[in-house]
Amino acid sequence: MLFPLRRRTVWTVATLLLGMLLSMLTAGWLTWERTLLAESENYLRQLAVRAQGLTQRVDRYRTLPEVLSLDNELRAALQHPLSAGDVNYLNRKLERANGASQASTLTLIDRHGIAVAASNWRSPRNNVGEDYNFRPYVQQALTTGSGRFYGIGTTTGEPGYFLSQAIYDEGGQVIGLVAIKIALHELERQWLRTTDVVVVADEHGVIFLTSRESWRYRLLQPLSSEDLAMLAATRQYEGQTLTPLHFDVRKQLDNGGQLVRLRDSDLPGRMLLQTLELPHSGWKMHLLHDIRTSLQTSIWAAAAAGGLWLASGLLVLFVRQRQRLARVRQRSRQELETVLRQHAQELRTAQDGIVQAAKQADTGLSRSLEHLPQGVVIIDAELNLVAWNSRYLQLFRYPSELLQVGRPIEDLLRYNARRGLLGPAPMEEAIQRRLQHLRSGKPHLHESAKDDGTVLEIRGNPLPDGGFVTSYADITSYKNAARELRSLADALEQRIVERTRDLAAAKREAEEANRYKTRFVNAAVHDLLQPLNAARMFTSLLPAHVRDEAGRHVVDSIEAALASQDAILTSLLDIARMESGQLEVHVRDFTLDALLHVVHNNFAMLAQSEGLQLRTRAGHYVVRSDEALLRRIVQNFVSNAIRYSRRGRILVGCRREGQFLRIEVHDQGPGIPLSLQKEIFEEFRRLDEGHADDRGTGLGLAIVERLGRLLGHEIGLRSEVGQGSVFWVKVPLGDRAALQPTARPQVTVHTDDAPLQGGVAWYVDDDPGTCSATGALLERWGCHVPFAGGPHEALALASPDSVPQLLLLDVHLGGDLYGPEVYAQLCERWGQTPPVILVTAERDASLRRQAAEKGWGFLAKPVRPPALRALMSQMLLRIREG
Structure with a gap:
């Protein structure tokens, strides 16, 4: 019997696992085919858009x-x-x-x-x-x-x-x-914004435009002798080695797409290849897309199908188990009824038990029912008592004279009714309802609760020859346990709901507080930059009015104080942008020596003026990071080293650690105690050992710590009191083959203010002090400034007869006025669109990009007069040359 049961179990488990495997394979394959085709159609449309962009650029x-x-x-x-x-x-x-x-x-x-x-x-x-x-x-x-x-x-x-x-x-x-x-390199820079690989090949299969620099001048197909002769005659790719790009086509899709496997690339093995021919050129544009998303989708579909199959199989097994249990209970009930019939037959036919039957007639106890844990009572077809067990007596506590063989069951029901055990209904109605149920001979099952808290499960079944057998099981402990479990579950659920609500409220409050803090910092910095910008403009006018050495020293001191204030506000604004997630990160591969060269040029003169020697040792390393943000980290390290060092030299070097490079700044300053090495990275925390005239704002290292977290770079410090300090940042090494060629911009230097002489400029700003200072500064440079004031006055004075050569415009002009919108209204009234320079305290990167796309100038407040003069000269020169 045991072995067949085991075989049946093994077959059941095997059927479940095999069905689950088949359903997973079927669902995964179907989902893979549909998802891959849908993704292919989507990227074919994207490829058409890119091809259209290339064609439009050429047609332009x-x-x-x-x-x-x-x-x-x-x-x-x-x-x-x-x-x-x-x-x-x-x-x-x-x-x-x-x-x-x-x-x-x-x-x-x-x-x-x-x-x-x-x-x-x-x-x-x-x-x-x-x-x-x-x-x-x-x-x-x-x-x-x-x-x-x-x-x-x-x-x-x-x-x-x-x-x-x-x-x-x-x-x-x-x-x-x-x-x-x-x-056409601008198109390639746009393609770098996506993770897909975009290439354009000529009629010979040579890749000449690509989003991956290492693929340039690779071959998609072998070159014939005629192709080689033509390339040599036209010197089309002179000086370049044309090497094949190895790939295998694994699957051909219905819409022309291909599933390919690349053999000599660091890209994923299998990728989706879409190809589109460009009209009138013989070129083909190809797009390679990673298909891991489709693969993951098919895996999840397979897992869902397997789970559904397994759940269905378990549900079927559960239903079959319940059916088997029902059959077992039915069989047990039939066996019990058979035993009862045999017992009754023995009582009626036993010729030698007359004396024993007479003795039992007074008590009604049956030894055959004593082993049962339930209370049991048996009545005959005339509803008179036949037998019972002691558990029945314990449950209902009947007096001994009430229980006698042959006594009507109606007497027991009436006795229970007087004790209130039959419920709140009228006594006679409750008794007659129960007697009528016994006469009908229908089985029943229900629960009944007594006044003392006892809960009974009552089961009644008719006997074949008439009569009824009823069992009473005490299920009080089970009911109490179930009630306690339900109460505990309700309490836990309520606590979870309350805790979730509290956490959600706390999260909303924290987010609202963070947004309020960011808005407050941005607004405060913007309002502070307005008078600071005016002060910078007025200060730039002072050297023309101050002739003695003491006066010039005071002017220099004012300029230094304003620059320090500018640094504090800029740092506060940067911290607010980082905490609000508005600071953009552009990670790419670049050479480190160019970055350190810029740092050396920026700080060598400052270090020399403090009696220090600055040295940089870069090496020919390529790192992967945001070049501007990494340069700011290193510059803050060098600036702190200059500020807190009184002698010796400052060394900027690199140390390789596996696939990472540690950029270190060594100084010979006073050192930092171990107890303060964590605190100096907090806002407004600074040591007292700096130069008396320049102790910093306490924000430089706080910005470094946040920039490190934003870029995922580890920031560290090693210092000994009296021996100096080493600040370092660990960055990942990059791929030299992925370096993008950068064209060095041509800078035209003007040694005088000739472009500004005779120029006509308007200045529009809602701050009167800034307008007055800027207007005076421009007139000192030889510019004619017919208007320097607010936006409403500018709109009132604008006419076709008052068009300036150049417009200087603030962005936030008070109220709901926005600089670019005011510029559009001014151009409409002028009937022309003169060049514009946005002068603003807003440091939004999107605003800077918008200005660059439209050919506008952009300066951030507080404005440095040399930067303003250079930008104005450049734009006026363009106007005159055009």
């Missing part, structure tokens, strides 16, 4: 060569020999045209393929005089009238997309062409 410059090909001066230049002055004039003309379109290079080429003039004539490696006859875009323009070609410049070494247009003489003969070279 397509008309420029066509317009220049109609220029009479360029046509005339190709029809006769040119002097040096003619070439110089043509170079400047192309330079102006190129500046207006923001293209890379414009070149004028004669019919022999020789560059006559170019917009990059100022560069040492310019196009003038170079032979480009071998380039396809030159040959196409000379033969068909227009051409296009992507390649690396043979003169500049910079890649770009060339568009060319033929120039015809009066007789319709081609005498030359004009070509424009478009830089």
Whole structure:
């Protein structure tokens, strides 16, 4: 019997596990197919949008060569020999045209393929005089009238997309062409914002645009001998090694997508590849997307299907178990009724038990029922007592004279009714209802509670030959335990609800307090920066009015105090931005030596003025972090070292620790006691050992600690009293292959205020002090300032006859007035859109980006007069050159 039971259990478990496995495989596979196809469709649409952006960027410059090909001066230049002055004039003309379109290079080429003039004539490696006859875009323009070609410049070494247009003489003969070279790196920088890989390959399968620098000039397909000959003749990718990009196609989707596996990349093994052909170019744009999201979705679907199958199987087993238990109870009940019938038969047919029956007639006790834990009573068809057990007597405490064989059960019911055991109904009605139920012979099961708290479970079943057997089980302890458990569960649930409500309220209060604190700090700093900005402007006017040495010393002291106040407010604003999550982080790979070079240039003169020597040792390391925020951490370390060191030298160096690099700043200052090494990273905590005139604000290391948490960089300190201190930050090492080439900006330095002489500027600000100071400063520089005041006065005075050359505008102008909106209203009244410089205490990065996108200037209050003068000069120069 035991072995069949085990086999049945094993088969049941095996069936459950096999069904669960099959359901998981089926659900996972179906979900994988549907999710992968949906994701493929989504990214195909994204690829179409990116392709449209590339096409629009090229189309933006397509008309420029066509317009220049109609220029009479360029046509005339190709029809006769040119002097040096003619070439110089043509170079400047192309330079102006190129500046207006923001293209890379414009070149004028004669019919022999020789560059006559170019917009990059100022560069040492310019196009003038170079032979480009071998380039396809030159040959196409000379033969068909227009051409296009992507390649690396043979003169500049910079890649770009060339568009060319033929120039015809009066007789319709081609005498030359004009070509424009478009830089497409801006698109690649936009592609870096996504985790997907975007590449563009030419008709030979060579990748020339990509969001991963290591994939540039990789091959998607083998090159034929004709392709190699063509690339060599056109020098399209001169100086570059074209290596294949190895990948295998594992699955072909219905919409053209492919599931590929990359063999020589640090990307995930399997990725989704979408391809789109770009019209009229022969190019193909590819997008590679990580499919781990689809895989996770299919795994979760498989897990859900397996759980559902398992739950269903367990439910079926539970139902079958209940059915088996019901059959067992039914069988037990039938066996009990059989025993009772046999007992009654024995009583009726026993010829030798007359004496014993007579003795039992007085007591009614039955030894056959004594072993039962329930109280049991048996009545015959006439509803008279037949037998009972002692447990029945204990439960109801009947007097001995009341229990006799043959006594009507109605007497016992009436006795119980007088004691209140039959409930609140009228006594006769309750008795007759129970007698009628016994006569009907229907089984019953119910519970009854007595006055003393005892709860009885009453079961009644009819006998085959008439009569009734009733059992009474005491279930008081079970009911009490269940009641206590329910009470305890209700109490726990109520406590959980109350605790959850308290926690939610506390969380809301904390968030509201944090938002209030951030708004308060931003508002306070903004209000404080307004008079501080005016003070900086007035201070810049003082040197012209102070002639003696003592007066100049006072002016320098005021300037230093205002700079210190500026640093405090800037630090408070930065802390508020970090705590509110508004400080943006841009993590990338970059070389550390450039960062430390900037730090050395910024602090070398300051250290020398304090009698200290600053040294930096970077090494050729590449780190991964936010370059601006990491530089600020190191600058705060160096600034503290200069502030608290009175002698010796300060060393900035690096120490490698596995895959991390520790940037350390060593000083020979007084050192920090161990008990204070944690406190100095708190706000407004500073030591008293600094220079008497510069003890700091106590915010530098607090900002460092928050920046470290924001970037995920560990910040540390090692110090001994009297021996100096070492502050360090640990950053992860980066990938040198992922470095992005950065173009060094060309900076034009103006040594005088000539651009400002005679310039006309308006200044709009809601702070009268700032308006007065700024207006006086601009007039001192030679600017004419017809208006310096609030926004309402500016709108009232604006007319087509009062258009300034330049507008200086605050952003928050009091009330509901917003600077860019006021600028739009002023331009509407002027009928023109003069250049604008936003001068604001708002340090929102999105506002700065908005100004850069629209070509506006941007200065943060308090404004440094040299920065204002440089920006105004630059913008006025652009106006005059344009």
